[in-house]
Amino acid sequence: xxxxxxxxxxxxxxxxxxxxxxxxxxxxxxxxxxxxxxxxxxxxxxxxxxxxxxxxxxxxxxxxxxxxxxxxxxxxxxxxxxxxxxxxxxxxxxxxxxxxxxxxxxxxxxxxxxxxxxxxxxxxxxxxxxxxxxxxxxxxxxxxxxxxxxxxxxxxxxxxxxxxxxxxxxxxxxxxxxxxxxxxxxxxxxxxxxxxxxxxxxxxxxxxxxxxxxxxxxx
Amino acid sequence: xxxxxxxxxxxxxxxxxxxxxxxxxxxxxxxxxxxxxxxxxxxxxxxxxxxxxxxxxxxxxxxxxxxxxxxxxxxxxxxxxxxxxxxxxxxxxxxxxxxxxxxxxxxxxxxxxxxxxxxxxxxxxxxxxxxxxxxxxxxxxxxxxxxxxxxxxxxxxxxxxxxxxxxxxxxxxxxxxxxxxxxxxxxxxxxxxxxxxxxxxxxxxxxxxxxxxxxxxxxxxxxxxxxxxxxxxxxxxxxxxxxxxxxxxxxxxxxxxxxxxxxxxxxxxxxxxxxxxxxxxxxxxxxxxxxxxxxxxxxxxxxxxxxxxxxxxxxxxxxxxxxxxxxxxxxxxxxxxxxxxxxxxxxxxxxxxxxxxxxxxxxxxxxxxxxxxxxxxxxxxxxxxxxxxxxxxxxxxxxxxxxxxxxxxxxxxxxxxxxxxxxxxxxxxxxxxxxxxxxxxxxxxxxxxxxxxxxxxxxxxxxxxxxxxxxxxxxxxxxxxxxxxxxxxxxxxxxxxxxxx
Amino acid sequence: xxxxxxxxxxxxxxxxxxxxxxxxxxxxxxxxxxxxxxxxxxxxxxxxxxxxxxxxxxxxxxxxxxxxxxxxxxxxxxxxxxxxxxxxxxxxxxxxxxxxxxxxxxxxxxxxxxxxxxxxxxxxxxxxxxxxxxxxxxxxxxxxxxxxxxxxxxxxxxxxxxxxxxxxxxxxxxxxxxxxxxxxxxxxxxxxxxxxxxxxxxxxxxxxxxxxxxxxxxxxxxxxxxxxxxxxxxxxxxxxxxxxxxxxxxxxxxxxxxxxx
Numbered sequence: 001x002x003x004x005x006x007x008x009x010x011x012x013x014x015x016x017x018x019x020x021x022x023x024x025x026x027x028x029x030x031x032x033x034x035x036x037x038x039x040x041x042x043x044x045x046x047x048x049x050x051x052x053x054x055x056x057x058x059x060x061x062x063x064x065x066x067x068x069x070x071x072x073x074x075x076x077x078x079x080x081x082x083x084x085x086x087x088x089x090x091x092x093x094x095x096x097x098x099x100x101x102x103x104x105x106x107x108x109x110x111x112x113x114x115x116x117x118x119x120x121x122x123x124x125x126x127x128x129x130x131x132x133x134x135x136x137x138x139x140x141x142x143x144x145x146x147x148x149x150x151x152x153x154x155x156x157x158x159x160x161x162x163x164x165x166x167x168x169x170x171x172x173x174x175x176x177x178x179x180x181x182x183x184x185x186x187x188x189x190x191x192x193x194x195x196x197x198x199x200x201x202x203x204x205x206x207x208x209x210x211x212x213x214x215x216x217x218x219x
Numbered sequence: 220x221x222x223x224x225x226x227x228x229x230x231x232x233x234x235x236x237x238x239x240x241x242x243x244x245x246x247x248x249x250x251x252x253x254x255x256x257x258x259x260x261x262x263x264x265x266x267x268x269x270x271x272x273x274x275x276x277x278x279x280x281x282x283x284x285x286x287x288x289x290x291x292x293x294x295x296x297x298x299x300x301x302x303x304x305x306x307x308x309x310x311x312x313x314x315x316x317x318x319x320x321x322x323x324x325x326x327x328x329x330x331x332x333x334x335x336x337x338x339x340x341x342x343x344x345x346x347x348x349x350x351x352x353x354x355x356x357x358x359x360x361x362x363x364x365x366x367x368x369x370x371x372x373x374x375x376x377x378x379x380x381x382x383x384x385x386x387x388x389x390x391x392x393x394x395x396x397x398x399x400x401x402x403x404x405x406x407x408x409x410x411x412x413x414x415x416x417x418x419x420x421x422x423x424x425x426x427x428x429x430x431x432x433x434x435x436x437x438x439x440x441x442x443x444x445x446x447x448x449x450x451x452x453x454x455x456x457x458x459x460x461x462x463x464x465x466x467x468x469x470x471x472x473x474x475x476x477x478x479x480x481x482x483x484x485x486x487x488x489x490x491x492x493x494x495x496x497x498x499x500x501x502x503x504x505x506x507x508x509x510x511x512x513x514x515x516x517x518x519x520x521x522x523x524x525x526x527x528x529x530x531x532x533x534x535x536x537x538x539x540x541x542x543x544x545x546x547x548x549x550x551x552x553x554x555x556x557x558x559x560x561x562x563x564x565x566x567x568x569x570x571x572x573x574x575x576x577x578x579x580x581x582x583x584x585x586x587x588x589x590x591x592x593x594x595x596x597x598x599x600x601x602x603x604x605x606x607x608x609x610x611x612x613x614x615x616x617x618x619x620x621x622x623x624x625x626x627x628x629x630x631x632x633x634x635x636x637x638x639x640x641x642x643x644x645x646x647x648x649x650x651x652x653x654x655x656x657x658x659x660x661x662x663x664x665x666x667x668x669x670x671x672x673x674x675x676x677x678x679x680x681x682x683x684x685x686x687x688x689x690x691x692x693x694x695x696x697x698x699x700x701x702x703x704x705x706x707x708x709x710x711x712x713x714x715x716x717x718x719x720x
Numbered sequence: 721x722x723x724x725x726x727x728x729x730x731x732x733x734x735x736x737x738x739x740x741x742x743x744x745x746x747x748x749x750x751x752x753x754x755x756x757x758x759x760x761x762x763x764x765x766x767x768x769x770x771x772x773x774x775x776x777x778x779x780x781x782x783x784x785x786x787x788x789x790x791x792x793x794x795x796x797x798x799x800x801x802x803x804x805x806x807x808x809x810x811x812x813x814x815x816x817x818x819x820x821x822x823x824x825x826x827x828x829x830x831x832x833x834x835x836x837x838x839x840x841x842x843x844x845x846x847x848x849x850x851x852x853x854x855x856x857x858x859x860x861x862x863x864x865x866x867x868x869x870x871x872x873x874x875x876x877x878x879x880x881x882x883x884x885x886x887x888x889x890x891x892x893x894x895x896x897x898x899x900x901x902x903x904x905x906x907x908x909x910x911x912x913x914x915x916x917x918x919x920x921x922x923x924x925x926x927x928x929x930x931x932x933x934x935x936x937x938x939x940x941x942x943x944x945x946x947x948x949x950x951x952x953x954x955x956x957x958x959x960x961x962x963x964x965x966x967x968x969x970x971x972x973x974x975x976x977x978x979x980x981x
Contacts, residue, residue: 004318007480010535011299017541018296024485028293032286034488050505108519114436114470134506147520148469148511152462170506174491181452181487184312186517189494189510194462197502198371198387199394199420200258201265207370207424208431209462209509247922560909564926600920602913602927603784605880625786648787655745655777656793658801665749683959693921697928698956708743708752712771716759 038169040132047166048217050135054192055205056213063218066160067095070124073158073214074099079121082158083112083150087143088126092160096124106150117149122156123210128187129176130161130217133169137161137215139188140180148186157210159190163219227340227364228355229379229404236381237587239571241596246565255391259566262390267557269503270610276505277495286492288614291548294483295538301450301483302529308453312515314525325530326357329442329475332526333363336473338440342431344457344464345369346444347385347551348479348530350573354442365442366408366434368463370427377404383567383575386501386553391566394418405430431463441467441522445478446550447493448527451486454514455527458497458507468511474522480529481547493550496612501552533586542623546582548613555607555617561600570597577607581620589628598624665707732766733857739767740802742810742819742846745777751948757975758811758849764975765857775801780818783826785915792830795823799839807856808846811971813878813946816848821881848878849971850887850946860890865978867897871940872970873931873954875947876909888946888970895973901938905930912953925957932957935965946970 001009018027040046044060052058061069070092074082081102084093096103104120106112112120126144127137137159139145151157167173177187194209205211239245249255274280294301306316317332319325333341341358343349343365355365355376367376371389375382378400382388389397398418405412405426410433412426443464447456455476457464468474484490490512498507516525537547556562556576567575571593572583580597589595598621607617633645654664684700686692694700739762743755755771762769779794798819802808810816820843828836853859872892878884892900911917911927931954935943943958943965945951955967 002318003320003324006320007318007529007531007535008299008302010531011302011480011538014535014539015296015298024293024297024300027296028289030286030289030293032282032289032492034491054508111519118432118436131506136506141517141520147517148465149521152465152469170494171491174488174494178487181454181512181514184514184517186514186520187510187512188465189506189512191504191506191508193508194460195508196370196424196461198369198374198389198461199392199397199423201262201387201390202420204420204424207428207461207463208368208435208466243920243922246920250922250926560911560927561920561923564930565923598786599916600923602876602909602911602916602924604876604909604913606876606907606909609880622784622786625784626788627786629786629788644785645787648782648785648790652782652787652790652793655779655782656797658774658776658797661745661748661776668749690918693918694956696921697925697960698953699959700952700956703750704752706752708748708755709771709773711752711756712759716769716771 035171035175037167037172038133040168043132043168044163044166044217044219047130047132047135050132051137051192051215054135054195054213056192056215058215058217060217060219063162066216066218067091067098069216070095070158070160071099073216074101074122077122077156077212077214079156081121083117083120083123083154085125085144085146085150088124089144092124106146114149114153117153120154122158123150123154124158125151125160127159127161127165128180129173130166131169131173132166134191136170136173136189136191138173138177139190140177140185141188142180142185148188151188152209155210156212156214158214158216160216160218163217166217226359227362228359228366229376229408231356232379232381236571236573237591237593239593241592242569242600243596245569245571246600249565249569254393255566256564258391258393259563262387263557263563266387266503270500270554270557273499273503273505277499283492283495284612284614287496287612288548290484290489290492291613294485295481295544295547298480298483298538301485302480304450305448305453305483308451309515309527310453312453314453314515314527317526317528319528319530319532321532322352325352325477325528325532326354328528329354329477330357330361330363332473332475333358333440334361336440338363340364340366340438341440341442342366342368342434342438342467342471343441344443344459344467345372346442346477347573348444349442349477350382352477352530352532354477368431368434368467370424370461373427373431374400377401377408381568382573384553384556385551385574391568394420394423397423401426409433435466435470438467438471440473441471441475443467443474443476445476445482446497447484447490448478448482449484449487449490452514454487454512456490457511459510460502460508462509465509465511468513469521471522473524473526475526475528477528477530480531480534497550497552500554500610500612536588537582537585540585543581543585543620545615546578546585546620548615549578549582550613552612554610554612558606558610560604560606561602570600577601577617577621578615581617581624584624584628589631595628598628662709665709668703733859734762735766737767737807738805739769739807739809739852740805741769741771742775742802742808742815743771744810744812744815746949747811751969754811754948754969754971757969757972758809761862761971761975762809764977765859765862770805772801778815778818779826780815780822781914783818783822788826788829791822791826795826795839798823799842802846803838803842806845807852808842809849809852810846811849811946811969812948813848813875813882813884814949816846817877817881819843819846848882848884848946850884850891851882854887854890861894862891862974864895864974864976865897866895866973866976868942869899869901869940870942870944870973871901871903871935871938872906873903873910873935873943873945873950874906875945875950878946879907884946891970891974892944898973901940903938904934910950910954912950917953928953928957932961932963936961936963940965942966942968944968944970944973
């Protein structure tokens with residue numbers, strides 16, 4: 001017998017107390033109500049505040065002001081080169097150039113190497129979902145967010161979240177992301193910059209992921 | 220040491236965890252380490268206060284715990300169906316599924332997969348199951364270097380040490396110890412730390428960033444565990460903080476995930492329950508910095524070859540005990556360690572396993588059986604204070620299971636006395652049971668000890684009972700015990716109430 | 721049930737109520753002053769107290785050490801002694817907790833469901849003194865007077881097994897003259913844990929030492945708890961370190977009235 005068969009047989013012989021032929025959902029019902037909104041009051045306001053709690057920079061602005069805010073962010077952070085995914089809104093890409101930084105597009109034709117990414121100052125992406133209660137941003141790596149390495153290797157992540165992407169909490173976020181997962185897309189949930197508490201439980205922002213997270217909320 | 224030079228990675232301490240001394244003996248050694256006791260107290264106090272704060276923010280926390288309990292109970296009772304569903308969906312998404320009956324088989328699979336890539340090193344995401352199966356040493360023996368990339372695991376690996384905690388494995392070390400380890404060892408295995416490294420956590424983390432970035436940039440193969448494996452979609456989930464996980468899951472060409480068979484969640488929707496329970500219970504945060512979800516392979520993004528090794532290694536033993544099965548609900552959050560008064564004083568090493576604390580005390584004897592001294596002593600490594608029950612996010616009745624496991628150890632002791640070092644305990648318990656079976660026996664025994672106590676006390680002029688003989692000396696070595704009273708309550712009742720009737 | 725809240729010692733909320741005292745074996749033999757105080761307090765509140773002589777032990781010393789078969793005799797004795805009573809009251813959160821939490825399991829294992837059901841029914845009528853006073857009699861002010869600085873250790877089993885909640889605090893706060901001082905890290909175990917203190921003496925001593933230091937830091941004259949074995953453990957260390965804090969059971973404070981010394 002293969003290991004697979006052996007393990008499955010062991011499991012079945014361990015579960016003789018479980019009635020045969022009963023659907024799992026009927027055997028053990030779960031009383032939880034899924035995909036409910038959680039009470040956070042002002043959703044957008046809480047989102048901004050909770051993201052900022054993780055020591056990320058948060059800016060709220062009108063959708064039309066996003067390019068200006070991008071330029072401002074890059075200037076403030078002193079970033080010289082910025083990698084952008086192919087699907088990013090053109091006016092946002094242009095904002096990078098306007099800020100005097102060099103735009104590097106990661107495309108199917110030209111995938112940046114790990115080293116090239118490592119040598120790039122920042123990454124600029126959109127997002128898929130924001131969750132207010134936990135201050136979480138989720139990327140589903142659609143064309144305006146790029147592949148996973150983009151938002152990982154450069155030391156600065158400037159992320160634009162649209163107001164209509166922000167939900168109350170994790171349950172609503174999971175519900176919104178289901179389609180992406182079913183389509184085979186990976187997800188990256190980001191709550192503040194990379195951090196560790198491994199030394200004396202003292203929180204240090206910035207280990208391997210981007211040490212600076214700069215969030216622009218477009219209303 | 221001559222042998223160390225031949226190694227690719229820092230050598231762990233000598234010896235097999237299963238050969239660890241009985242818990243009480245190991246605990247005595249650990250208790251004598253005063254620096255460690257200070258570190259442990261500081262760390263556990265900090266983390267449990269953080270947990271209490273963020274758990275307090277959720278008004279539906281008890282409902283979430285009920286949901287977590289129910290979902291994981293459902294998984295346990297239908298594990299075969301869910302594993303097959305996971306296998307089908309993970310495979311459909313371009314991944315490869317392997318099954319391993321035990322540690323040895325799991326390691327053999329991983330070694331072969333790494334060798335197929337032609338690589339001589341891997342980067343690792345922190346994972347409990349790869350520690351459980353001692354994967355690093357199996358790879359080392361085959362000429363493959365496994366680099367731990369979680370900061371705490373790096374501290375442990377470079378320190379020739381063992382993890383002492385599930386989530387914060389270097390909890391027993393303070394900043395100056397970490398600095399010493401980095402200065403002494405880092406340069407031998409890659410980028411050295413700066414010469415002027417001080418003991419600020421920020422700078423220590425900075426040194427680790429530089430040291431590991433070199434390894435991330437060149438790594439072609441990585442291994443991970445998984446916090447959750449979703450049957451419905453065939454997705455794997457890793458919950459982490461530092462981004463080392465994302466590096467390992469994203470940059471290499473080949474990713475091998477070693478996953479215990481109990482890690483299943485039925486549906487993607489179930490994640491909403493566990494992504495609320497886990498971070499709050501484990502690090503006391505509303506949400507951990509990074510969570511990665513992947514489903515097989517994705518064109519143009521991340522590893523091209525994705526494997527999962529589904530590991531039994533004793534889990535079906537746990538499943539076979541309908542009561543003990545609850546321990547398989549564990550999501551490795553460590554809340555029970557952080558609240559445990561025994562763990563707080565002793566730390567993780569005394570438990571002789573990668574699973575320390577209350578959960579380890581019930582899980583290890585079930586996973587590994589009770590043939591070893593350490594596993595027989597673990598269910599007794601608790602005062603049964605019950606603090607762990609209240610913080611467990613999936614409501615494992617830990618103290619009930621401790622008692623359940625104690626019963627199993629006692630039954631084995633009764634059945635097979637030569638197998639287990641002989642003690643008079645069963646006889647003492649039998650005698651005491653006789654006393655309690657009938658109040659007349661109790662009265663008789665009460666008279667005996669009362670008399671003894673009074674005669675001795677009178678003769679020696681004691682106001683308290685002096686040092687008692689073993690095993691009671693274990694008590695009186697540190698405490699004064701008052702003399703027994705002159706009259707039992709029973710006698711008082713007879714004199715003062717019964718006569719009135 | 722009508723609950724009236726008496727404000728003075730003259731109130732007799734337990735009038736006409738028959739209560740069986742579950743003294744517990746440790747109290748019977750080692751700490752008779754506690755069940756005596758329980759009798760006096762309940763009688764003062766109007767209850768008619770009976771002490772069924774057949775009683776012995778809750779059996780947790782056996783069950784918690786893994787000796788399930790050996791615990792069965794205690795469970796049966798408990799059933800024999802108390803089945804005929806509607807209210808069974810004991811001055812120990814730990815022993816009452818064991819009756820409510822373990823007896824049914826032990827009885828079902830050993831004697832099947834019929835006995836198990838009977839045992840479960842008796843267990844559900846078994847109360848820690850603090851619960852009986854607050855929940856059944858509906859009193860928090862029992863007319864006690866105790867002009868001393870007191871700190872309270874909520875024993876693990878009273879809090880987490882019997883789940884008496886804040887009832888002991890409610891009762892203590894209503895005691896005249898009593899100055900209740902908060903105990904730092906109150907809910908952490910003192911390290912007693914029955915045979916734990918013998919099987920893991922070094923860890924137990926470390927825990928007891930920390931608890932004793934916390935107690936001493938309060939400057940209290942008395943350390944109060946609802947379980948005498950915890951008090952024995954903590955005061956054993958306190959005496960050794962000459963901290964000068966005296967142990968006292970909750971019920972002994974509640975039974976203390978103005979006329980007493």
